[in-house]
Amino acid sequence: MDLLTIGVLAIIALATLIYLYFKKRFSYWENRGVVHLKPSFPLGNLSLKQPHFTEFMIDIYKYKGGTPLVGIYFVTKPIVIPIELDLIQNILVKDFSSFHARGMYVNEVDDPLSAHMFSLDGEKWKSIRTKLSPTFTSGKMKYMFLTVVAVAERFLETLGDSVKLESQLEVTDLLGRFTTDVIGSCTFGIECNSLKDPNSEFRQYGKKASSEPPMPLIMHMLVLLYPDLARKLHLRALRKDVTDFFLDTVRSTVNYLKENNIQRNDFMDLLIQINNNPNEADKISLEEMAAQAFLFFIAGFETSSSVMTFCLYELSLNQDIQEKAREEITQVLIDHDGKLTYEGMQQMTYLEKIVNETLRKYPSLPFLIRSTVRDYAMPDSNLVIEKG
Numbered sequence: 001m002d003l004l005t006i007g008v009l010a011i012i013a014l015a016t017l018i019y020l021y022f023k024k025r026f027s028y029w030e031n032r033g034v035v036h037l038k039p040s041f042p043l044g045n046l047s048l049k050q051p052h053f054t055e056f057m058i059d060i061y062k063y064k065g066g067t068p069l070v071g072i073y074f075v076t077k078p079i080v081i082p083i084e085l086d087l088i089q090n091i092l093v094k095d096f097s098s099f100h101a102r103g104m105y106v107n108e109v110d111d112p113l114s115a116h117m118f119s120l121d122g123e124k125w126k127s128i129r130t131k132l133s134p135t136f137t138s139g140k141m142k143y144m145f146l147t148v149v150a151v152a153e154r155f156l157e158t159l160g161d162s163v164k165l166e167s168q169l170e171v172t173d174l175l176g177r178f179t180t181d182v183i184g185s186c187t188f189g190i191e192c193n194s195l196k197d198p199n200s201e202f203r204q205y206g207k208k209a210s211s212e213p214p215m216p217l218i219m220h221m222l223v224l225l226y227p228d229l230a231r232k233l234h235l236r237a238l239r240k241d242v243t244d245f246f247l248d249t250v251r252s253t254v255n256y257l258k259e260n261n262i263q264r265n266d267f268m269d270l271l272i273q274i275n276n277n278p279n280e281a282d283k284i285s286l287e288e289m290a291a292q293a294f295l296f297f298i299a300g301f302e303t304s305s306s307v308m309t310f311c312l313y314e315l316s317l318n319q320d321i322q323e324k325a326r327e328e329i330t331q332v333l334i335d336h337d338g339k340l341t342y343e344g345m346q347q348m349t350y351l352e353k354i355v356n357e358t359l360r361k362y363p364s365l366p367f368l369i370r371s372t373v374r375d376y377a378m379p380d381s382n383l384v385i386e387k388g
């Protein structure tokens, strides 16, 4: 056999192997008799042309009433999309012990910032979540509200300056700068100044972290499909410059607060208290602190600013609703001596409905992810949702 023939045979053999591999993987749902979307080679039900995730979900919800779940493929990985409320409740609440993971990629060694609550699974998640729960009390929210109002006043100044100069403004960007400054103050206790300076470091790194992935899409899929291999290859979950920036910021803030014995009753303060805990098991390291602070920043600024953007958009389309909201706000302010207070905010119930409706129509995070930590036998069914 000459070299050319060997080459051709090798290509045919490889192509056959790939074909058989995908054929086997893509028959997972069919073999189990589960209603599923037909996958295509090589991305399964992912599509680079997908207009928006909600359109994909509309396709899935066509099956509602006929089946408790729909099977899909994330590349070759089978995924369950539950569409029956009882099953959803079992997964999120009743049988949470089988679903307390999100299956995100964490690489604590090469990328300590990736080990935050949103990505951690199981005992690690539970441990950090328990230590940080005191952050989410209404008392803490009330305290932080003063900071939010202070930043809101700066927002008004910036808005006023902008409309003096231009008849149009990019509201998404302005709101992103507002939420960056709010979270910078509430979480890091740092004046990010992005309202005054659109190119402030926090804004730049926030944008990089949320919209500039550390690797091409194909590598990203490898990371999600084969996380153990990805860790062995030292693949990062975040860009190095982003990690360095947030780690340095937290390190210098903590050092400054400790050296000057400053107590501010904010998020960073709480983290320092946990860090100082004499009991090793109840402590968190500086890297763990930085990861949680980073999460608050990333989880908070884009989600909140996009809801506000869509809310303003809807209000501009629905002038009657806008008028009613304006009347409510004006009345509450009159009742509270012209000041925006935490108690006053609680009374803006119509505004709250508007925000909730905006979140329903334009969810910032349109799906919840859970990964099975053990095989899960579905109630009233022969189907087992396998581990992972």
Ligand code: HEM
Pocket: 117, 118, 129, 183, 295, 296, 297, 299, 300, 301, 303, 304, 307, 363, 364, 365, 367, 368, 369
């Ligand atoms: C409109 C704004 C927001 C939306 C729509 C939103 C949505 C979500 C969703 C869907 C999850 C996943 C929940 C789950 O898997 O069960 C989540 C988790 C989380 N969010 Fe938000 N979020 C918003 C704002 C914020 C803000 C402002 C912060 C903090 C400053 C924040 C911090 C977190 C944290 C720490 C987690 C992980 C919680 C855990 O693992 O226990 N989020 N968020």
